[in-house]
Amino acid sequence: MLLTPLPFLALSLSSLPLTLALAQDANSPLTPAPTPTPTPTLTKRQVAGGSGTPILSTLFFPYTALPTQVYPFPVLRGPQFGYNQCGAANATATADCQTLVFNNASDFCLWGSPDPNGAIGDVEAKVVSYCTNPQWGGRPIPPGALHGVQFMRTSAYIQIVGFIDNTALGLASSDTGGELDPHGADLQGNPLGGVVYSTDQAFIDGTEPGQVHNWNLFVGSGVFCLKACFNSITSPDYCENRYDLVGCEFNMPNSLANGTFEACEGALQTPVGTYVSAGQTLTWSMPDPLTTDPPYTPVIPSSSNCRTFASGELFASGGSGGASGSNSGGAGSTSGAPGSPTHASGSGSGSNSANPSQTGTSGARAVGVNSMSDVAIIGLGVVGGFWGCGRFGGCFRWA
Ligand SMILES: *[C@@H]1O[C@H](CO)[C@@H](O)[C@H](O)[C@H]1NC(C)=O
Numbered sequence: 001m002l003l004t005p006l007p008f009l010a011l012s013l014s015s016l017p018l019t020l021a022l023a024q025d026a027n028s029p030l031t032p033a034p035t036p037t038p039t040p041t042l043t044k045r046q047v048a049g050g051s052g053t054p055i056l057s058t059l060f061f062p063y064t065a066l067p068t069q070v071y072p073f074p075v076l077r078g079p080q081f082g083y084n085q086c087g088a089a090n091a092t093a094t095a096d097c098q099t100l101v102f103n104n105a106s107d108f109c110l111w112g113s114p115d116p117n118g119a120i121g122d123v124e125a126k127v128v129s130y131c132t133n134p135q136w137g138g139r140p141i142p143p144g145a146l147h148g149v150q151f152m153r154t155s156a157y158i159q160i161v162g163f164i165d166n167t168a169l170g171l172a173s174s175d176t177g178g179e180l181d182p183h184g185a186d187l188q189g190n191p192l193g194g195v196v197y198s199t200d201q202a203f204i205d206g207t208e209p210g211q212v213h214n215w216n217l218f219v220g221s222g223v224f225c226l227k228a229c230f231n232s233i234t235s236p237d238y239c240e241n242r243y244d245l246v247g248c249e250f251n252m253p254n255s256l257a258n259g260t261f262e263a264c265e266g267a268l269q270t271p272v273g274t275y276v277s278a279g280q281t282l283t284w285s286m287p288d289p290l291t292t293d294p295p296y297t298p299v300i301p302s303s304s305n306c307r308t309f310a311s312g313e314l315f316a317s318g319g320s321g322g323a324s325g326s327n328s329g330g331a332g333s334t335s336g337a338p339g340s341p342t343h344a345s346g347s348g349s350g351s352n353s354a355n356p357s358q359t360g361t362s363g364a365r366a367v368g369v370n371s372m373s374d375v376a377i378i379g380l381g382v383v384g385g386f387w388g389c390g391r392f393g394g395c396f397r398w399a
C-alpha cells in the first residue's frame with residue numbers, strides 16, 4: 001500500500017480552520033484574524049527518504065549478503081520487527097523471517113501474521129514469511145493448507161495465486177486481509193524491512209536467489225496472489241500497488257480453481273486500472289474509499305503449456321517438491337476455454353458488491369481479497385483519522 005502525496009487534500013484540510021476563521025471574521029470584523037497554524041508541506045511529511053531514513057524499495061542486497069535487518073533504523077515505524085538472514089536452521093513455527101522467496105508453483109513463501117489470529121490490517125508492518133520450502137527460513141506452510149494454486153510465468157513477471165487456509169498464515173479465519181508491497185505509507189514497506197528474492201531465471205544471481213525490486217501480494221479470505229515483476233521491465237508497471245481495494249481479481253486476473261494445482265506460461269495482463277472500451281484504451285483511477293464498482297471486468301490473460309500436479313507432488317514433504325507434472329495444457333490453450341474454470345462474474349458476495357471474491361457454479365473462484373470492509377480495516381489499522389492526515393505529519397491519500 002502506498003500513500004501518495006495528495007497536495008489538494010493537504011491544502012483543503014489545512015485551510016479549513018482558516019476558512020472558518022475568515023467566516024467568523026466576516027461577522028466580527030474587529031477581531032484580528034488568528035495566525036493560521038503552518039500548513040503541512042511536502043518537506044514536513046515524514047516519509048522515508050531523508051538522512052538516516054532510506055526508502056525500502058531502494059535497498060538492494062545480494063541474497064548471501066543480507067544484513068541481519070535491512071531496516072534497523074528507529075525512524076517512523078521502524079525499526080523492522082523481524083530479521084532478513086533466514087535459513088533452514090531457523091525455519092520454525094516461530095521464525096520472524098522477513099525475507100520472502102518466490103520461485104515457482106512448489107517453492108514460494110507468503111507473508112502472514114507473526115501472532116496467532118492476526119489480521120493483516122493490524123500486522124502489515126510486521127508480517128513474516130511462511131514458506132513451502134524450509135530452505136528459505138520462513139514458518140512452514142503445512143501442505144494440506146493449500147487447496148489449489150496457479151503459477152504463471154510471463155515475459156514481465158511471475159505470479160502465483162492460490163487457496164490457502166487463513167490459519168496456516170497466522171490469520172484469523174475471518175480476516176479479509178489486504179495488500180502488501182515494498183512501498184507503504186512512509187516508504188518503509190509492508191512488511192517494514194521486507195525483501196523478496198527469486199531463483200527464477202529473470203532474477204537469479206549465479207546460483208543464489210536474486211532480489212525482486214517490485215512485487216505485491218494480497219492475502220486474506222482464504223486466498224492469496226503474489227506477483228514478482230522483472231527488474232528489467234519497469235513500464236508498464238505490472239506490480240502497480242495503488243489498486244489495493246480491488247483485490248486479486250483486478251490486480252492479478254486468474255483462473256484459479258479450488259482443487260487444481262497448475263503451472264503455466266501466460267500472456268501479459270493489462271495493467272490494473274487499464275481497460276479497453278469501444279476500441280478505446282481507458283484508465284480507471286480507484287476511488288478511496290471504494291464507493292463504486294470498477295467500470296470494467298478484468299480480462300484473464302491466455303495461458304499455455306500448463307502442467308497440472310497432484311497437491312502431493314508439489315508439497316508432499318513441505319519442501320520444494322518434485323516437479324514432474326503431466327503436461328495437460330497444450331500450447332495455445334486458454335484459461336477461459338470451455339470446460340475449464342472460468343471467472344465467475346455477476347453478483348458479488350457478502351456485503352460488498354465490489355468484492356472480487358465470487359463463487360462460480362463450477363467451483364472455480366476468481367481470487368479476490370479485498371472488500372470494502374478492508375478499507376476500514378486497513379485505513380483504521382494503519383493510518384487512522386483523516387485518510388492519512390496527521391499520523392505521518394502530513395496528508396496522504398491512502399491507496
Ligand atoms: C538462520 O539460519 C541461517 C542458516 O540456515 C543463518 O545463516 C542465519 O544467521 C539464521 N538467522 C537467525 C536470525 O538466527
Ligand SMILES: *[C@@H]1O[C@H](CO)[C@@H](O)[C@H](O)[C@H]1NC(C)=O
Nearest residue numbers: 147163221222223258259365
Ligand atoms: C477449497 O476446497 C476445500 C476442500 O478441498 C475447502 O475446504 C475449502 O473451503 C475450499 N476453499 C474455497 C475458498 O472455496
Ligand SMILES: *[C@@H]1O[C@H](CO)[C@@H](O)[C@H](O)[C@H]1NC(C)=O
Nearest residue numbers: 104105106107320321322323
Ligand atoms: C521449483 O524449483 C525447485 C528448486 O529449483 C525445484 O526443485 C522444483 O522442481 C520446482 N518446482 C516446479 C513445480 O517447477
